[in-house]
Amino acid sequence: MTPRAEADRLFAAFQAAGAVPVDTDILQPAEILLDLYGEDIRARAYVTQDPLRGELMLRPDFTVPVVQAHMAHGADPARYCYLGEVFRKQDQPGTRASEYLQVGFEVFGGPSPEAADAEVFSLFTQLLAPLPLRAVTGDIGILMAAVRGLSTTAARKTALLRHIWRPHRFRALLDQFSGRAPRAARPLQPSDAPLIGLRSTAEIDARIKALAEDAATPNVTAPEAALLYDLLSLQAPAEAALTHLRGIQPLLPAIAPAVDRFEARLTALKSRGIDTQTLPFEASHGRTTLEYYDGFVFGFHGPDDLPAVASGGRYDALTAVLGAGASIPAVGGVIRPALVAQLRKATAC
Amino acid sequence: MLKIGVPSKGRLMEQTFDWFNARGVTMRQSGAMREYAGTVEGVPGVGLVLLSAGEIPRELAAGRIHLGVTGSDLVRDKLADWQSQVAELASLGFGHADLIIAVPAAWVDVTTVDDLDAAAAAFRLMHGFRLRIATKYHRLVRDYLKRHGVADYQLIDSQGATEGTVKNLTAEAIADITSTGETLRANHLKVLDGVIHASQATLYRSLTAPMTDQIASDLQTLLKKLALPHAP
Numbered sequence: 306m307t308p309r310a311e312a313d314r315l316f317a318a319f320q321a322a323g324a325v326p327v328d329t330d331i332l333q334p335a336e337i338l339l340d341l342y343g344e345d346i347r348a349r350a351y352v353t354q355d356p357l358r359g360e361l362m363l364r365p366d367f368t369v370p371v372v373q374a375h376m377a378h379g380a381d382p383a384r385y386c387y388l389g390e391v392f393r394k395q396d397q398p399g400t401r402a403s404e405y406l407q408v409g410f411e412v413f414g415g416p417s418p419e420a421a422d423a424e425v426f427s428l429f430t431q432l433l434a435p436l437p438l439r440a441v442t443g444d445i446g447i448l449m450a451a452v453r454g455l456s457t458t459a460a461r462k463t464a465l466l467r468h469i470w471r472p473h474r475f476r477a478l479l480d481q482f483s484g485r486a487p488r489a490a491r492p493l494q495p496s497d498a499p500l501i502g503l504r505s506t507a508e509i510d511a512r513i514k515a516l517a518e519d520a521a522t523p524n525v526t527a528p529e530a531a532l533l534y535d536l537l538s539l540q541a542p543a544e545a546a547l548t549h550l551r552g553i554q555p556l557l558p559a560i561a562p563a564v565d566r567f568e569a570r571l572t573a574l575k576s577r578g579i580d581t582q583t584l585p586f587e588a589s590h591g592r593t594t595l596e597y598y599d600g601f602v603f604g605f606h607g608p609d610d611l612p613a614v615a616s617g618g619r620y621d622a623l624t625a626v627l628g629a630g631a632s633i634p635a636v637g638g639v640i641r642p643a644l645v646a647q648l649r650k651a652t653a654c
Numbered sequence: 655m656l657k658i659g660v661p662s663k664g665r666l667m668e669q670t671f672d673w674f675n676a677r678g679v680t681m682r683q684s685g686a687m688r689e690y691a692g693t694v695e696g697v698p699g700v701g702l703v704l705l706s707a708g709e710i711p712r713e714l715a716a717g718r719i720h721l722g723v724t725g726s727d728l729v730r731d732k733l734a735d736w737q738s739q740v741a742e743l744a745s746l747g748f749g750h751a752d753l754i755i756a757v758p759a760a761w762v763d764v765t766t767v768d769d770l771d772a773a774a775a776a777f778r779l780m781h782g783f784r785l786r787i788a789t790k791y792h793r794l795v796r797d798y799l800k801r802h803g804v805a806d807y808q809l810i811d812s813q814g815a816t817e818g819t820v821k822n823l824t825a826e827a828i829a830d831i832t833s834t835g836e837t838l839r840a841n842h843l844k845v846l847d848g849v850i851h852a853s854q855a856t857l858y859r860s861l862t863a864p865m866t867d868q869i870a871s872d873l874q875t876l877l878k879k880l881a882l883p884h885a886p
Contacts, residue, residue: 339784339808340784343784343805343806343807344784344796344799344807344808344809345796345800347792347796347809348793348796348797348800396734396735397734397735397738398735398738464772464775467775467805468803468805471803471805473803474771474802474803475803477803491765493762493763494762494765495762496759496760496762496844498758498759498760498842498844499760499842500758500760501758501760501820501821501841501842502758502820502821502823502825502826503781503823503826504758504761504773504777504826508773508776508777508780509760509761509762509763511776512763512764512772512773512776513762513763515772516763
């Protein structure tokens, strides 16, 4: 099958699963994508200049325009699917495509988020079944709940949550807050330079106060920090991971609701025929920049030299950011039909 | 003809000429002082191309010149995955300049990039847009800030007089080349800890320029004369 035929097959399957096809512009306003993803997306997306509309981007993904369309005039619950090219700059010479088809499926609303998670994952599993792929799941909601449950200041929790998608920086902050990394005592050097620029004296004073408060804050206790480090590196089959999380729950009670949701999701997955005894779970899966997932996450991986064949997850917070106050639970994922076609050819299935 | 691209004016051109002259390769601007053409003596088959230093990386990557002298900052900023397009043959020991981030000296609470990240988060909440950093070194600065996990900033393009952008309220911070720091001080700015890139004039070889046996042989002769690694 050609990539296009494979795309058509998947697109038809998503429609058969009840999704309404949606179309989005290829040229997207850059501003909203930059505000969401930050400056890093400039390295990945093609930015162009329109004489009237300003900076535009060649669609780097469908999620943002699909969410916008739904927030503007969608029903609840709603299922959408889409098929089209996305564009990603590649900074290294090689075989990675800078323009490729994506077929996606998104579920908005509905009575049970966990049932919607399971619906999306089992549909993807079914469509990709004949291929030799390794599925991985995760749940960023558990990590976020653990951070919110730390016995430390709101400022520190906010700092950790802000960097949850930047694992390296998150780790550095956690090391600092738990005393694993030495905290350099830096007396502030006074300056008699005139203040220039937009950032005001009040803002500088506020940060000086925040620094003093942070310096006076005791470290995150060793047992609590150990739990968080343990959680970051948790990799186990899903049921074993659940047992492990239930084991640490008495020590970190704040994660209980998130673990309950995890359990409900496993039950929903089981009822759809997914073997949760063997399903791989990695607590840190999906924590990469240019992502926005804040709950269930998944990926389907082929050989190591290929990008993920399919990936997705829950992004409730994104709908709040784009919804101007309104928000709606949302979960979905995308498949790259060219990679499916390539693997099908290689394995003759 | 083996083509070598050299900066077309100023100190950088003079120092490049001096470096080659000291090794028995004489470079000369031909004709009038302002004519952008030149000659190379002392080795056979080498042609001089005088170019803006900023265009030399592109010409090397396109394979229109075989060798080129320019700042290592320009190669790293203008070429994606630069090592796959050019090879570094020699650091020439002049044209030193550091690419740094500078903020208002009155920001006593900001001395590191981690501080900048925290200030950017608060700034965005207060002002409703991402903290602006003016620069012309987009790739180097973005890669550096990404490596250090800085968020809530935006890069503003500034091709000159970058030190003035903060006072003019078009940026909150800058990322620019400095050698002595005097212009920064005069504009009430201070340097954050950590250098993004310590640049100097460097001789590069294009990995894409078309080679004939003759050009390859002339290249070996030139490299030998310059006492640089060459095939026996």
